[in-house]
Amino acid sequence: MMESSRRNFLKIAGLSVLGIGSGAVVGSRARGASKAFSPNPEALTAKRWAMVVDLRAGCPDGCKECIEVCHRIHNVPKIDNPKEEVKWIWTDFYEHAFPGMESRYTEEFVEEALQGSPVILLCNHCDNPPCVRVCPTKATFRRKDGIVMMDYHRCIGCRFCMAGCPFGARSLNWTDPRRYLKPEEVTPDYPTRTRGVVEKCNFCAERLAVGKIPACVEICRKVAEKAGTEPVLHFGDVEDADSEVREMIRAHHTIRRKSHLGTMPQVYYIL
Amino acid sequence: MIEKALVGSRRYWGWVALLLVLMGIGFLFYLRQLSYGLGITGMSRDVSWGLYIAQFTFLVGVAASAVMLVLPYYLHNYKVFGRITILGEFLAVASVLMCLTFIIVDLGRPDRAFNVLLYPSPNSILFWDMIVLNGYLFLNILVGWTVLGAERKGVKPPKWVKPFIYISIPWAISIHTVTAFIYAGLPGRSFWLTAIMAPRFLSSAFASGPALLILACFILRKFTRFDPGREAIQTLAKIVTYAMAISIFFVLMELFTAFYSKVPEHVYHFKYLFVGLDGHTTLVPWWWAFMVLSVLSLILLFNPKTRNNDAILGVACAAVFISLWIEKGLGLVVTGFIPNPLDRVFEYSPTWPEVLITLGVWSMGFLVMTILYKVAVSVKEEGAGEAAH
Ligand code: SF4
Ligand code: SF4
Numbered sequence: 001m002m003e004s005s006r007r008n009f010l011k012i013a014g015l016s017v018l019g020i021g022s023g024a025v026v027g028s029r030a031r032g033a034s035k036a037f038s039p040n041p042e043a044l045t046a047k048r049w050a051m052v053v054d055l056r057a058g059c060p061d062g063c064k065e066c067i068e069v070c071h072r073i074h075n076v077p078k079i080d081n082p083k084e085e086v087k088w089i090w091t092d093f094y095e096h097a098f099p100g101m102e103s104r105y106t107e108e109f110v111e112e113a114l115q116g117s118p119v120i121l122l123c124n125h126c127d128n129p130p131c132v133r134v135c136p137t138k139a140t141f142r143r144k145d146g147i148v149m150m151d152y153h154r155c156i157g158c159r160f161c162m163a164g165c166p167f168g169a170r171s172l173n174w175t176d177p178r179r180y181l182k183p184e185e186v187t188p189d190y191p192t193r194t195r196g197v198v199e200k201c202n203f204c205a206e207r208l209a210v211g212k213i214p215a216c217v218e219i220c221r222k223v224a225e226k227a228g229t230e231p232v233l234h235f236g237d238v239e240d241a242d243s244e245v246r247e248m249i250r251a252h253h254t255i256r257r258k259s260h261l262g263t264m265p266q267v268y269y270i271l
Numbered sequence: 272m273i274e275k276a277l278v279g280s281r282r283y284w285g286w287v288a289l290l291l292v293l294m295g296i297g298f299l300f301y302l303r304q305l306s307y308g309l310g311i312t313g314m315s316r317d318v319s320w321g322l323y324i325a326q327f328t329f330l331v332g333v334a335a336s337a338v339m340l341v342l343p344y345y346l347h348n349y350k351v352f353g354r355i356t357i358l359g360e361f362l363a364v365a366s367v368l369m370c371l372t373f374i375i376v377d378l379g380r381p382d383r384a385f386n387v388l389l390y391p392s393p394n395s396i397l398f399w400d401m402i403v404l405n406g407y408l409f410l411n412i413l414v415g416w417t418v419l420g421a422e423r424k425g426v427k428p429p430k431w432v433k434p435f436i437y438i439s440i441p442w443a444i445s446i447h448t449v450t451a452f453i454y455a456g457l458p459g460r461s462f463w464l465t466a467i468m469a470p471r472f473l474s475s476a477f478a479s480g481p482a483l484l485i486l487a488c489f490i491l492r493k494f495t496r497f498d499p500g501r502e503a504i505q506t507l508a509k510i511v512t513y514a515m516a517i518s519i520f521f522v523l524m525e526l527f528t529a530f531y532s533k534v535p536e537h538v539y540h541f542k543y544l545f546v547g548l549d550g551h552t553t554l555v556p557w558w559w560a561f562m563v564l565s566v567l568s569l570i571l572l573f574n575p576k577t578r579n580n581d582a583i584l585g586v587a588c589a590a591v592f593i594s595l596w597i598e599k600g601l602g603l604v605v606t607g608f609i610p611n612p613l614d615r616v617f618e619y620s621p622t623w624p625e626v627l628i629t630l631g632v633w634s635m636g637f638l639v640m641t642i643l644y645k646v647a648v649s650v651k652e653e654g655a656g657e658a659a660h
Contacts, residue, residue, distance in 0.1 A: 084316065086316075136387045136401075154383070156386050157309070166457075172316065172319060174308055198379075
């Protein structure tokens with residue numbers, strides 16, 4: 001069921017892009033299609049999904065729960081070879097997360113502000129995504145709510161999008177990823193991939209569709225609750241002036257990775 | 272006409288057999304790549320394009336061989352090129368075929384290659400590249416074959432082919448420009464983010480294509496009765512000379528901008544090429560080889576004494592070809608990924624299967640070139656024979 005609504009969504013997305021030049025005909029077809037598949041009433045919707053990463057909160061010692069849960073529920077293979085690694089969400093140190101923003105003297109500040117924990121990195125779901133622009137098949141596309149998604153069934157593995165993404169957010173399946181998944185660990189709720197296609201974080205679009213927030217944000221809340229701290233990850237609709245993320249962006253100075261490149265990343269960091 | 276390719280000396284068949292063997296080896300490894308995945312290559316998450324795309328990029332340049340002959344011959348009525356224009360066109364055919372094959376070989380899911388046509392995406396430069404490359408291939412086959420066919424019958428080429436010849440001139444410019452745009456339009460890849468990328472592609476194309484053509488002419492002159500003519504080769508040599516000079520000049524411009532502005536993301540790629548980065552130096556010897564060969568070639572080409580000597584001209588052309596292969600191939604493509612977007616250095620070197628597949632594709636290109644040249648030269652020899660009677 002979910003699979004079919006996803007497919008249908010892709011069809012509409014494809015048609016509507018094609019339809020720029022021939023609005024009327026395609027538009028009516030797209031409307032017809034949406035009537036036949038009504039969305040889950042529980043689904044979470046937004047004008048513009050975004051994430052705030054509050055680095056001041058700091059991850060409890062060595063916590064990697066967000067990475068683990070994400071990679072587990074999305075059947076991301078664990079490959080030790082850094083050349084073939086697939087990652088949707090990962091961490092790196094301040095000077096690698098924000099290259100060019102470090103100075104000889106910021107090290108101490110970073111130590112204190114980040115309490116030694118590295119920065120969480122993932123696809124920024126850019127508002128002006130170069131990966132979408134360069135893809136020759138529309139296998140990478142941007143939804144109305146801002147989520148930049150992959151169609152694993154259409155991707156030809158040309159890797160233009162990997163060259164286009166300035167954040168290293170994309171991974172190719174250099175070999176068959178299923179070789180690295182133990183059958184008993186595979187989540188049936190999410191498709192596994194074949195070799196030769198690109199993948200990346202999808203802001204848990206499949207969870208939003210059934211009314212759940214992204215898994216990383218959910219687990220981060222739980223961990224923080226247990227530890228009696230503030231969560232690092234926050235998620236919501238930035239276009240909604242009353243949303244939590246909007247409130248945080250209003251109250252604090254936030255930075256985005258390489259914002260000067262104009263891709264308009266929608267993951268905001270508070271330091 | 273194709274039957275002309277089916278008769279030949281033992282040397283001809285030996286060469287064809289060698290190419291077929293190399294193609295076969297490449298193909299076997301390609302089958303392996305198909306079943307195992309691109310993990311068989313040295314490419315990685317960080318350096319996601321390698322040898323294949325480097326060959327593609329370089330060979331788009333070689334395809335320029337045609338326009339550098341077609342333009343003087345047809346637009347300026349430079350008769351001297353009449354005899355070899357067909358060679359330029361056929362070299363372009365072979366190069367573009369290799370380009371297209373390298374793209375296919377580089378795909379993670381070649382079985383879906385047609386998605387590019389099924390879901391046309393004009394916002395993607397790759398889409399346009401597919402159009403201009405296939406178009407250029409078509410134009411050169413059409414024009415080359417038709418003109419040669421007419422020559423064989425001893426008549427003038429049909430009138431309808433003229434517009435195609437004229438279209439092929441700006442079309443040649445388009446293949447370099449569009450290929451340069453693949454690189455020059457990416458935010459965050461500062462090594463490629465330069466407005467002179469297309470001019471750089473054009474200038475080095477006008478050097479590497481004609482350089483290979485001169486070498487091919489030498490080989491044909493040695494092994495067949497076909498003589499391209501001394502003046503034609505010397506004119507080509509001058510084209511190579513100035514195109515190479517401009518090409519190097521453009522590289523120097525990039526160096527100035529990077530090293531004088533000292534903007535880190537412009538500096539480190541070149542630093543990686545010249546001295547290495549964080550102790551990673553894989554491409555350093557290659558880059559120095561490029562510099563030595565390019566300076567050597569310029570000295571040999573600019574000096575009329577050495578340029579007029581066919582043996583030395585051959586050396587100079589080989590130096591041009593190899594140095595630009597390094598610069599427009601590995602140097603341009605791989606360095607763009609080093610350091611990666613997170614300011615970390617992951618290096619790249621091709622694996623043996625990757626090298627053998629690459630060699631296989633080159634052999635395919637040379638085979639196509641050999642067959643086409645065989646046909647062209649046979650027709651020309653016939654013509655020359657008749658004229659002598
Ligand atoms: S972070 Fe990279 S992959 Fe994600 S939307 Fe931006 S450009 Fe695309
Ligand atoms: S690798 Fe796939 S998603 Fe990326 S640009 Fe190519 S076809 Fe599009």
